[in-house]
Amino acid sequence: MQEHEFATRLVAWQRLHGRHDLPWQVSDPYRVWLSEIMLQQTQVSAVRAYYARFLARFPSLPDLAAAPVEEVLTLWSGLGYYSRARNLHRAACMVMDRFEGRFPAVREQIEQLPGVGRSTAAAVAVFAFSRREAILDGNVKRVLTRVFGIEGFPGERAVEQRLWSLAERLLPQEHEAMPAYTQGLMDLGATVCTRGRPACTVCPMVDACHAAQHGRTADLPTPRPRKIIPVRHTLMLMPVASGRVWLERRPSEGIWGGLLSLPEVSDTTAAEDWVARHGGGDVLSDWPEVEHAFTHYRLVITPVPVRLAAPPVAPGSGAWLPLAEAPDAGVPAPVKKLLLRLAGAPPA
DNA sequence: AAGTCGGGGGT
């Protein structure tokens, strides 16, 4: 298969068999950008509801820029990678005062926005402005490594560079074909050239696909080299008083940045110190640990429910929330699990 | 180049 034939086949396939009903298939750059950020490392099925909710609250970019970042984070909670939400808000403000409210139409300018890398910038440039730019996300890497038989872990610099240059050579010549071509690349990866059981029998590339012809779809793309995942332990205090629980806002840097959460301490001594510093109280019971898995480590949380002796005077930066409301206050998933348990078995 | 950041779905 000549390289120019790839785009021809893909565009024809997309028009007949691609997805045409995704809510963000519009030309409004704000909506395209929002969807691309939400879709980073997150699957379509998970994004749909968040996208609708987000647009209902922030129908346009000026609405988003005018909102407090805390509200953006609350709408984001559950999607993960919370720096995306902070960057989204920063970028909206940047478009307002650096680009006078007009979304930039060139890939290099879009790429200046925080949270937007080359691939995301290219996707916005293509869908909103029909620019001739290549994307290279997980779907595209899978399709290209299989069709063209590219060996090596795509996270490796040399492999990724080969993929970028290949992706650029494959672009259709006509600007008008760019949205269908780019959508076709994503659709093929998402619905046909899937990770587990690719549907090669209905693939428009099957006769030219290196992996399909050599029975190597299970080997490509080359998987990430194995690593040992460490385990970390932490304690989370659950300070309760008068039917309310104390939540603190975490620093914007690091894990769960900017989210409301339970106070975290490193060990039991630090836990006792914390209670003493806040007027003293009783540890209510020993609760079972909660495990939470990240990409790079496993976190074991020991919950420490405490009834504070002192009345609910706010210590530091946070809030006393009614037990029934706390689980939905935009907290990290494992904290929500703890708060639901707390609300289900409130201290007498 | 390697490490960090999350939650959820597929297998």
Added chain:
DNA sequence: ACCCCAGACTT
């Protein structure tokens, strides 16, 4: 239980 997903940013 393990893998990865419409990646970007920091060190």
